[in-house]
Amino acid sequence: MFRILATALAVLITAFALWWLSRGIIPPSTVRFAAGIENGGYWHIAEQYRDILAEDDIDLKLIPTAGSAENARLLANGKADAGLLQGGITLDRDIETLGAVFTEPFLIFAHQTDGTSVPTNPARWSGLRIAAGAAGSGTRAAATSFFNAAGLSNKSNTLLPLGDAEAAKALADGRVDIALFVAPLSAPYLSTVLADADSTLLQLDHTVALSRRMPQSIRVDVPSGAFGLNPPLPPEPVTLLGLVARIVGQPDLHPAIVDRLVEAARRVHESGNIITPKDKFPSMDNTSLPQNAYARDLIADGESPLNGFLPYWVTAQISRFAILLLPIVFLVLPLLRALPGLYQWSIRNRVFRHYARIREIDNEADATDDPETLGALRAELIELDRHIAALKLPLPYRGYAYNARMHIDLLRKRIALRESETSTAATG
Incomplete structure (x- = not known):
């Protein structure tokens, strides 16, 4: 009986595995990837992803957008x-994250000439003119979050829909007082503001408080010379806010x-950069x-050793099934441990259920003298x-029956003796 139950359980699990694996074991050949502004920072990173996926004949179709919001x-x-x-x-x-992949500094450049200064708080x-990114861009979303963290109302300053190269040129021309960028330090358009003697990278006050009020922000230490060494830009180390980008x-x-x-x-990202240590992402x-769940395990444990012997898509399905099977195993193991006890109980019960009647017969025999x-x-x-x-x-369980029959035999002999004594008393 136990073997039958265990075999049935194994068959069910195997059937479930085959059914699940059959639900699209072969990956799609094309994946639509929202890649941000064409030729922008995100776009160039997505191009690297596309080249890597092409090695496995997967076509990563890059979709140009206005930025992260789109x-x-x-x-x-x-x-x-994705x-x-x-x-x-x-x-x-419910969109899932496949992992954080890099940190983008939240760069705040100010146009400051003699007699004018932008507060570091x-x-x-x-009353400032602020280039806060185009509508729908990630820069505009970050700017909105930053203004909320700083307690600024929408009417405190004038927000202009300028971003990236347009914002850099407007700052250098003096058409805006502040330009906000969410960009890598190597972004080419930053060279415009870095070359402008009147443009300064602001070191904000209270970055700890601001980072704790801005979702997904961290503090980033930028070393001196991060933008360039001759002359060193920035001339001194600065602490900026940074936003953690994710693949979703x-x-x-x-x-x-x-x-x-x-x-x-x-x-693409494990080597790190000037603001990110190696192996952080x-x-x-x-x-x-x-x-x-699968991405989480891949990041924590690395590639499966099966990748050296099986195609990556087979390994991925095996790993996915293992993730799904784990909760089932935790449920089934206690059941498997209980099965022998349940089986033993069911066998014993086939004999022991008669003891209730045997006891009743014993009590009835003690209570009567009627032959x-x-x-x-x-x-x-x-x-x-x-x-x-x-x-x-x-x-192994026949002893239960032998014991029951022995008890019945003893009780039967005792009743037969009572019958004999009753009959003798009646005839005497």
Whole structure:
């Protein structure tokens, strides 16, 4: 019986595994990827991902957008399968993160000439012209979050829809007082403001308080000379706010695609840069969104050793099934441990359930002197003995039947003695 139950359970688990693996074991050949502004920073990173996925014949279709905010909309509307998302961008539906991949400094440059100065405490900004990124861009979303953290109202300053190269030129020309950028230090358009003697990278006051009020932000230490060494720019180390960018994807993104995107992120980002130590990314820290379970394990444990022997998409399916099977195993193991006890109980119960009637017969025999009643009880015991003797029990459990029959025999003899004594008393 136990073997039958264990075999049935194994068959069910195997059937479930085959059914699950059959649900799209081969990954799609094309993946839609929301990649931000064409030829922008995110776009160039997405191009590197595309080249890596092409090694496995996966076509990463890059979708140009206005920035992270539009990336989020495309993902929410199901018009993109995966994409890059700037830190602080939120989503209304369940999109999963495949990992944080790099930190983007939140750069604040001010145009300061003799007699004019922009306060380093942003709460004191008032009446300033601020290039805060185009509508729908990640820079505008970060600027909004920053203003909220600093306690600035929308009417305190004039926000202009200028970003990247346009914002850099407007700052150098003196058409804006502040330009905000969410960009890598190597962004080419920053050379315009770096070359302008009147443009200064602001070292804000209260960066700790600001970072704790801005979602997905951290403090970033930028060493002197990070932009250039001759002359050193910045001349002194500065501490800036930084936003953690993430790769995100649909909850039903094929595990093989998750596998390749995580591997692409590892190859592109693990070497670090001037503000990020080696091997910091990819990571599941500072991601905020629900985490893709397979991506989380890949980042924590690295590539599966099976990748050296099996195609990556087979390994991905095996790993996915292992993740799904784990909760089932935790449920099934206690059941497997309980099965022998349940089986033993069921066998014993086939014999022991008759003891209730045996006890009743014993009590009834003690309570009567009627020969007919005693004879009927003895006859019932004989029938019980025949029934228990006919039970087909496994060899290790036959002792239960022998013990029951012995008890019946003892009780039957005692009743027969009572019958004899009663009959003698009646005839005497």
